[in-house]
Amino acid sequence: MSSTQLEIQLIASLVAVACAIPGTFLVLRKMAMISDAISHSILPGIVIGFFITQDLNSPLLIILAALTGIITVVLVEYIQKTGLVKEDTAIGLVFPALFSIGVILIAKNANDVHLDVDAVLLGELAFAPFDRFLLSGIDLGPKSLWVTGGVLILTLTLLIAFFKELKVSTFDTGLAASLGFSPVIIHYGLMAVSSITTVGAFDAVGAILVVALMIAPAASAYLLTNELKRMLIFAICFGVCSAISGYWVAHWLDASIAGSITTMLGLLFLTVYLFAPRRGIIAVLYKERQQRVEVSLLTFLLHLKNHTEEEERHVNHLNEHINWQKVRSKLVLELALKNNMIQLEQNIVSLTQKGEDFTSKAIDYIITNQDSKIEHMKEDFFLFRG
Amino acid sequence: MLGSFAVLRKQSLLGDAISHAALPGIAIAFLLTGTKDNNTLLLGALISGLIGTFWIRGIIKKTHLKSDTALGLILSLFFGFGMLLLTFIQKQPNANQAGLDKYLFGQAATLLESDVWLMGSITTLCLIVLLLFWKEFKMLLFDADYTKTLGFNTKFIDILITTFIVLAIVLGLQTVGVVLMSAMLLAPAAAARQWTNSLGTMVFLSALFGAFSGVFGTAISASQNNLPTGPVIVIVASVFVLVSFICAPSRGLLFKQIRFIKNRRDLQLHKTLAFMYNIAETHNNTAHPHAIKILNNFQGFTKTTLQQLVKKNYVKLEGNMWYLTEEGFKTAANLYNQQSTTNE
Numbered sequence: 130m131s132s133t134q135l136e137i138q139l140i141a142s143l144v145a146v147a148c149a150i151p152g153t154f155l156v157l158r159k160m161a162m163i164s165d166a167i168s169h170s171i172l173p174g175i176v177i178g179f180f181i182t183q184d185l186n187s188p189l190l191i192i193l194a195a196l197t198g199i200i201t202v203v204l205v206e207y208i209q210k211t212g213l214v215k216e217d218t219a220i221g222l223v224f225p226a227l228f229s230i231g232v233i234l235i236a237k238n239a240n241d242v243h244l245d246v247d248a249v250l251l252g253e254l255a256f257a258p259f260d261r262f263l264l265s266g267i268d269l270g271p272k273s274l275w276v277t278g279g280v281l282i283l284t285l286t287l288l289i290a291f292f293k294e295l296k297v298s299t300f301d302t303g304l305a306a307s308l309g310f311s312p313v314i315i316h317y318g319l320m321a322v323s324s325i326t327t328v329g330a331f332d333a334v335g336a337i338l339v340v341a342l343m344i345a346p347a348a349s350a351y352l353l354t355n356e357l358k359r360m361l362i363f364a365i366c367f368g369v370c371s372a373i374s375g376y377w378v379a380h381w382l383d384a385s386i387a388g389s390i391t392t393m394l395g396l397l398f399l400t401v402y403l404f405a406p407r408r409g410i411i412a413v414l415y416k417e418r419q420q421r422v423e424v425s426l427l428t429f430l431l432h433l434k435n436h437t438e439e440e441e442r443h444v445n446h447l448n449e450h451i452n453w454q455k456v457r458s459k460l461v462l463e464l465a466l467k468n469n470m471i472q473l474e475q476n477i478v479s480l481t482q483k484g485e486d487f488t489s490k491a492i493d494y495i496i497t498n499q500d501s502k503i504e505h506m507k508e509d510f511f512l513f514r515g
Numbered sequence: 516m517l518g519s520f521a522v523l524r525k526q527s528l529l530g531d532a533i534s535h536a537a538l539p540g541i542a543i544a545f546l547l548t549g550t551k552d553n554n555t556l557l558l559g560a561l562i563s564g565l566i567g568t569f570w571i572r573g574i575i576k577k578t579h580l581k582s583d584t585a586l587g588l589i590l591s592l593f594f595g596f597g598m599l600l601l602t603f604i605q606k607q608p609n610a611n612q613a614g615l616d617k618y619l620f621g622q623a624a625t626l627l628e629s630d631v632w633l634m635g636s637i638t639t640l641c642l643i644v645l646l647l648f649w650k651e652f653k654m655l656l657f658d659a660d661y662t663k664t665l666g667f668n669t670k671f672i673d674i675l676i677t678t679f680i681v682l683a684i685v686l687g688l689q690t691v692g693v694v695l696m697s698a699m700l701l702a703p704a705a706a707a708r709q710w711t712n713s714l715g716t717m718v719f720l721s722a723l724f725g726a727f728s729g730v731f732g733t734a735i736s737a738s739q740n741n742l743p744t745g746p747v748i749v750i751v752a753s754v755f756v757l758v759s760f761i762c763a764p765s766r767g768l769l770f771k772q773i774r775f776i777k778n779r780r781d782l783q784l785h786k787t788l789a790f791m792y793n794i795a796e797t798h799n800n801t802a803h804p805h806a807i808k809i810l811n812n813f814q815g816f817t818k819t820t821l822q823q824l825v826k827k828n829y830v831k832l833e834g835n836m837w838y839l840t841e842e843g844f845k846t847a848a849n850l851y852n853q854q855s856t857t858n859e
Contacts (some may be wrong), residue, residue, distance in 0.1 A: 156580075156581075156584045159581045159583050159584070160583065160584055161581075161583040161584040161586070161587040161588070162583045162587050163590070164587065165531070165587050165590060208760075211760070211768060217583070218701055218705050221531060221697050221698065221700075221701040222698065222701055222705055222753065222756055224703075225698030225749050225753075226698065226749060226750065228746075228749075229698070229745075229746035229747070229749040229753070230746075230750065232745075232746040233746050233747065233750070236746075250701055328760075334714050337535075337591055337594050337595060338591075338595060338830060339596070340587060340590070340591040341588075341591035341592055341594075343587075344584060344587040344591060345588055345591065345592060347584075348580055348585075350590050351579075351580060351584075352580070356525075379599075382599070382603055383603075384599050384600075384602040384603040385598050385599055385601075385602035387595065387598060388595050388596065388597070388598035388599030388601070388602055389599045390595070391592055391594070391595020391596060391598070391599070392595055392596045392599050393593035394592060394595070395593075395595065395596055396821050398588065398592065402574070402578070408578055408579065409578075410573070410577050410578075413577050413578070414577075428529040452748060467829050469673050479764060487798075
């Protein structure tokens with residue numbers, strides 16, 4: 130592993146961490162799409178900055194770009210406040226317009242310079258190490274390493290300094306306001322940090338990857354935990370892992386690093402999405418199935434309690450009467466038997482004492498609809514799952 | 516046209532997500548066939564767009580992640596994957612590969628006659644389906660539960676709408692490119708929404724706006740050197756939206772402001788009249804003249820309001836004195852009554 134490779138991975142990891150922090154809050158605040166909007170609309174800021182300075186590396190560029198990012202947010206909010214369209218429509222209107230302005234500006238005036246849309250949108254991590262940061266002739270490492278490092282430090286400082294405020298205002302805006310923090314300031318602060326992160330990172334990895342790095346790790350982490358601190362840590366880990374593995378995939382396929390990091394993020398999310406304990410698709414489907422069986426069992430028991438006639442309780446009759454398929458009624462029947470809720474005598478089903486008790490409780494709950502009644506039943510329900 | 520449905524269904528950003536999600540489809544279609552046949556690529560885009568859409572649905576429905584997160588996630592992940600494939604293709608020894616990235620930003624100028632025919636026929640198809648299922652679409656849009664109870668297959672209708680939105684987006688990709696497609700879908704519809712409350716008119720208007728911005732945009736882009744078509748169209752469409760926001764009757768900002776000012780004036784007028792009425796009431800003779808100076812204590816009073824009252828024949832002026840006319844007294848009395856009844 131050469132030092133160049135090491136540097137690329139370092140930059141990618143730094144960007145991943147820097148993105149994961151604001152990303153977590155964006156996901157929690159349901160503003161994930163804003164990051165997409167910002168990443169597109171910083172283009173005119175960069176272009177205008179370039180016209181002023183004629184230098185792609187000047188810090189003015191970053192400031193202007195961050196400014197356009199904030200302008201985007203303000204515009205979106207203004208349009209939304211007029212009540213003419215919904216928030217998502219407002220986002221969808223603002224950023225393509227700004228982006229178009231950027232593209233047109235480039236096409237009209239900057240044809241002959243090294244500034245094209247692909248570079249802004251997609252970035253090329255592989256070249257990042259060649260853009261050295263030279264200070265009085267001494268090589269201090271790649272420039273984007275410094276930029277992203279700076280952004281990261283800024284984000285981290287702000288995070289630690291305002292962690293409590295951010296937390297409160299994210300989950301309970303009203304409480305935050307009544308405690309004396311201004312939610313507006315925190316909101317715009319977060320937006321500003323997101324813009325700066327986007328701008329700081331786009332140079333190295335491109336706008337699309339920034340969006341992916343902001344949202345995907347946070348979303349995956351959100352599926353795994355409910356606790357903010359743990360979520361942040363998970364998101365950072367996910368980001369770094371996919372950054373490094375993505376680099377090696379790109380190395381192996383000889384393809385775009387940004388693209389392969391995103392792909393790794395996608396695979397990661399897919400895995401979490403499918404297999405997360407409790408929140409994953411498989412867990413959710415399993416839970417739904419179980420609940421269905423529980424409800425079926427309850428219906429079945431209630432039916433038994435309602436009918437004392439023998440023909441109503443015959444096994445074959447139940448099949449037709451409750452309108453279940455054979456397999457399902459068999460499953461429910463077996464489950465009830467196993468839990469000693471019913472007994473079978475010559476294919477006639479009847480409730481045991483335990484079953485009677487249970488059904489009365491259930492009826493009690495259904496009639497009164499009080500939560501206290503169901504508390505006792507919950508324990509019984511656990512039995513069925515065995 | 517289909518954008519109207521997207522806007523009303525609060526799925527505006529879906530267009531953005533789909534247009535990004537179509538990219539890997541294009542790349543995979545190219546990888547599999549090795550040719551740059553337009554139809555194959557579009558088919559690939561369509562399929563991956565649909566996968567993206569339904570995955571988004573799945574995420575929203577099955578997990579507690581919100582729709583914006585799901586959208587952003589799918590958008591960036593698919594796009595990133597598409598980029599990976601594109602760069603991978605670029606390294607392949609295949610002369611055909613050049614020009615695939617055209618899909619990123621779109622070039623209306625590269626459209627061939629056959630493409631136009633394809634677009635035309637698909638637009639017609641959209642139109643026919645739209646007319647056929649008009650009632651169902653409309654109902655699903657505004658009251659999904661009701662539609663379900665009526666026995667319509669909501670899932671089928673839903674899938675149908677989504678498919679057509681994806682189809683429209685994929686077709687548009689060639690013209691304006693991935694990034695700007697969402698604006699093409701949204702802007703005309705958002706503009707049309709300001710002018711009308713009826714779905715039919717809205718769809719028609721948004722089609723009109725879309726067509727106009729297409730024509731104008733292309734014209735402007737052709738008239739000057741070096742102007743890319745897609746962005747210009749988007750800018751024109753955005754201008755449409757802006758104008759609609761400001762000028763649309765009943766919803767537009769301008770009219771809202773005018774209404775606001777008018778209401779305030781009316782209120783002030785009423786206040787002055789009520790105040791005068793209170794003074795006049797203390798005298799037996801309603802036409803008893805009072806000095807204008809009395810009114811100076813009252814906040815809502817200005818010279819203009821007084822003059823307006825005179826114009827409406829509620830008040831008569833004689834030198835420095837004023838008195839209520841018969842009509843003014845009645846109106847003021849009623850005004851008071853109305854207010855007290857509405858308050859109760």
